[in-house]
Amino acid sequence: MQAxxxxxxxxxxxxxxxxxxxxxxxxPGDVIPSERRLCGELxxxxxxxxxxxxxxxxxxxxxxxxxxGMFVAPAKITQELVAAESSFAVxxxxxxxxSTVLEMSTGRAGARIGRRxxxxxxxxxxxxxxxRLVDGAPVAIEHLHIPVGLAPGLTLAEMEAGDLYDHLRExxxxxxxxxxxxxxxxxxxxxxxxxxxVPLLSPALLIERLTTDRTxxxxxxxxxxxxxxxxxxxxxxxxxxxxxGRPSEGHYPGIPPDGFAHRGIIASSTTGDVQPx
Numbered sequence: 417m418q419a420x421x422x423x424x425x426x427x428x429x430x431x432x433x434x435x436x437x438x439x440x441x442x443x444p445g446d447v448i449p450s451e452r453r454l455c456g457e458l459x460x461x462x463x464x465x466x467x468x469x470x471x472x473x474x475x476x477x478x479x480x481x482x483x484x485g486m487f488v489a490p491a492k493i494t495q496e497l498v499a500a501e502s503s504f505a506v507x508x509x510x511x512x513x514x515s516t517v518l519e520m521s522t523g524r525a526g527a528r529i530g531r532r533x534x535x536x537x538x539x540x541x542x543x544x545x546x547x548r549l550v551d552g553a554p555v556a557i558e559h560l561h562i563p564v565g566l567a568p569g570l571t572l573a574e575m576e577a578g579d580l581y582d583h584l585r586e587x588x589x590x591x592x593x594x595x596x597x598x599x600x601x602x603x604x605x606x607x608x609x610x611x612x613x614v615p616l617l618s619p620a621l622l623i624e625r626l627t628t629d630r631t632x633x634x635x636x637x638x639x640x641x642x643x644x645x646x647x648x649x650x651x652x653x654x655x656x657x658x659x660x661g662r663p664s665e666g667h668y669p670g671i672p673p674d675g676f677a678h679r680g681i682i683a684s685s686t687t688g689d690v691q692p693x
Contacts (some may be wrong), residue, residue, distance in 0.1 A: 424464075424606075424607035424610075425518055425519075425545055425557060425607045425608060425611055426518065426519045426543075426545045426559075427460070427464065427607075428464065428467065428468055428605060428607050428608075429545065429559050429639075430458075431458055431460055431464060431465055431468040432468045432471065432472070433526070433528060433529070434454075434458060435448070435454075435468060435469065435472055435478070436472075436477070436528060437526070437527055437528040438488075439472070439477055439478065439488050439489075440528060441527070442488045443488060444487075444488050444489065444490045444491060445487055445488060446487065446488045447485055447486070447487055448478065448485065448486035448487060448488065450485065451465055451466065451469070467605050467606060468605075469486065470605075471602070471603070471605050474602070474603055474617075475600070475601075475602050475603075475622070476489055477489050510550075511550035511551050512550065512551050513548060513549070513550055514548075514549045514552070514576075515546045515547065515548055515549070515575060515576045516546060516547045516549065516576060517544060517545070517546045517547075517572050517575050517576055518545040518546060518547055518557070518611070519543070519544070519545040520542070520543070520544045520545075520572050520575065521542075521543050522540055522541070522542055522543070522564060523540070523541065523543060524537060524538050524539065524540065524541070525537055525538070525539045525540075525541045525561070529541065529561050529637060532561075532626055532634065532637045533561065533563060533626075533634040533636075533637050534633070534634055535563060535634075539563065539564075540563075540564040540565075541561045541562060541563055541564060542560075542561070542562045542563075542564055542567065542570055543559070543560070543561055544558075544559075544560040544562070544575055545557065545558070545559050545560075546558050546560070546575060546576070547611060548640075550646070553613075553646075554611065554612045554613055554643070555612075555642060555643060555646055555647060556612075556640050556641060556642040556643065556647070557608055557611060557612065557640065557641050558638055558639075558640045559638065559639045559640070560580075560636055560637075560638050561636065561637045561638070562635070562636045563634075563635075566584070566588060566590050566635060567583075567584060567587075567588045567590070568588075574587075580636075584635070590629060590635060591629055591630055592627050592628070592629060592635055593628055593629055593630045593632075594627075594628055595625050595626060595627040595628070596625070596626050597623060597624065597625040597626075598623070598624045598625075599621055599622070599623050599649055600621075600622050601619065601620075601621065601622070601644075602619075602620050602621070602622040602641065603617045603618060603619060603620060604616065604617065604618050604620050604641060604643070608620075608641055612641075612643050614643050614645065618643065618644065618645065619644035619645070620641050620642055620643055620644045621641070621642040621644060621647060621648075621649065622639070622640075622641060623638075623639075623640045623641075623642060624637075624638070624639050624640075625637070625638045625640075
């Protein structure tokens with residue numbers, strides 16, 4: 417499926433991925449090449465490139481200074497919520513979920529995605545852009561990257577039917593074990609807005625996930641954009657009692673520094689919750 421706004425989503429993702437590669441390989445304050453040079457290198461139009469740059473500026477990953485150019489932004493503060501002693505299960509979100517594949521192709525990993533999946537840049541990956549729906553309404557756009565060797569012969573129909581992890585286990589003997597996931601606020605670009613049926617620059621959740629199997633090998637890298645008016649993340653925090661006399665270090669999101677007496681460890685259990693408006 418390539419026509420119209422659906423085809424624009426993977427193109428924007430390719431440009432965004434290239435820019436993120438420059439950001440991740442650089443340091444705060446490093447200069448990003450000019451728009452004219454980037455358009456030539458990527459073979460895209462100025463509006464397409466500018467839309468991707470605007471998104472990264474809005475999410476705090478690039479800084480644009482008039483008359484000077486673009487620069488890598490300062491690093492964000494990262495807060496990690498983890499279980500105290502073991503991994504926790506994530507209950508399924510509400511509603512009936514289904515998928516529509518927007519694009520499915522095979523290509524090289526490249527440096528940025530290769531680092532995440534711990535494969536060489538020339539390694540072949542299956543790339544899938546798919547629209548996730550709940551009770552028939554669009555909720556999220558997912559960009560999945562899976563090593564070809566893990567799921568040879570994976571088809572479009574298989575990506576639209578059933579659960580991907582169930583399919584990998586039953587047909588390819590790949591059993592997922594755990595995942596590291598980050599969540600941060602963002603806004604939708606023009607192509608995403610059309611596919612998700614929301615206004616341009618609507619609030620959304622950017623969710624990135626690296627899933628590994630029982631041996632610790634990466635199975636998939638996924639970047640998803642969830643519409644903010646229908647989806648929220650709920651975390652259950654257990655305020656444990658740490659070792660006697662052990663001081664609290666750092667800051668826990670939603671809890672002011674020195675805001676509770678336990679001074680212990682916080683464990684988190686997270687659920688996804690669809691909230692129709």
